[in-house]
Amino acid sequence: MRRGILATLLLYPEREWYFRDLAKHLGLQPSSLTRELRNLVAGGILRRRKDGNRVYYQAEPACPFLSDLRGLMLKTAGLVDVLRELLAPFESRIVSAFVYGSIARSEELADSDIDLMVIGETSRFELTKTLQEAEQRLARPVNATVYKPAEFAKKVASDDHFVRAVLDKEMLFVVGNEHDLERARKAKTHREGTDHEVGD
Numbered sequence: 001m002r003r004g005i006l007a008t009l010l011l012y013p014e015r016e017w018y019f020r021d022l023a024k025h026l027g028l029q030p031s032s033l034t035r036e037l038r039n040l041v042a043g044g045i046l047r048r049r050k051d052g053n054r055v056y057y058q059a060e061p062a063c064p065f066l067s068d069l070r071g072l073m074l075k076t077a078g079l080v081d082v083l084r085e086l087l088a089p090f091e092s093r094i095v096s097a098f099v100y101g102s103i104a105r106s107e108e109l110a111d112s113d114i115d116l117m118v119i120g121e122t123s124r125f126e127l128t129k130t131l132q133e134a135e136q137r138l139a140r141p142v143n144a145t146v147y148k149p150a151e152f153a154k155k156v157a158s159d160d161h162f163v164r165a166v167l168d169k170e171m172l173f174v175v176g177n178e179h180d181l182e183r184a185r186k187a188k189t190h191r192e193g194t195d196h197e198v199g200d
Contacts, residue, residue: 010070011078013059067106083174094120095184097175104170116144119152119184149187156185
């Protein structure tokens with residue numbers, strides 16, 4: 001139960017949840033939810049605000065370990081899991097896929113896009129429906145940049161400004177790991193191709 005609560009509130013730290021809406025979203029009885037929320041407020045992880053008879057909950061911005069906890073939720077209970085599930089049918093053809101940008105840095109706003117890079121033998125067109133479903137499930141636009149391995153390696157070798165900026169910052173791996181990304185950096189460049197942003 002606690003994992004679900006944290007995933008919901010920490011994935012969207014700027015959103016304030018009305019208590020009954022939160023209970024409905026999580027599929028929990030209000031009495032059970034109340035106990036967990038009380039403990040999380042007491043622990044300084046969530047904040048509680050009362051407006052008349054309505055009670056609202058939100059991630060506590062002043063929590064000193066909020067960023068670390070949110071990063072854990074992203075990896076284990078939220079955004080990364082959803083993207084990994086949706087990309088699973090293409091996994092054998094994807095060398096590396098990862099989230100970068102403001103979400104990976106835990107600096108996003110409530111309406112921030114999800115920046116996703118996919119390196120593999122697939123295309124923007126082929127992933128369109130998958131990314132549209134991701135947008136629906138995560139309630140955020142998904143901006144995907146899709147590279148063939150050879151084209152990605154070529155951009156790395158030529159010190160492409162965009163690719164360098166992405167690789168120099170934090171990332172959340174969806175498919176593969178750092179070793180796979182390093183392998184993509186060194187891919188042979190006899191095949192080329194790139195597909196850029198998907199989504200708004």
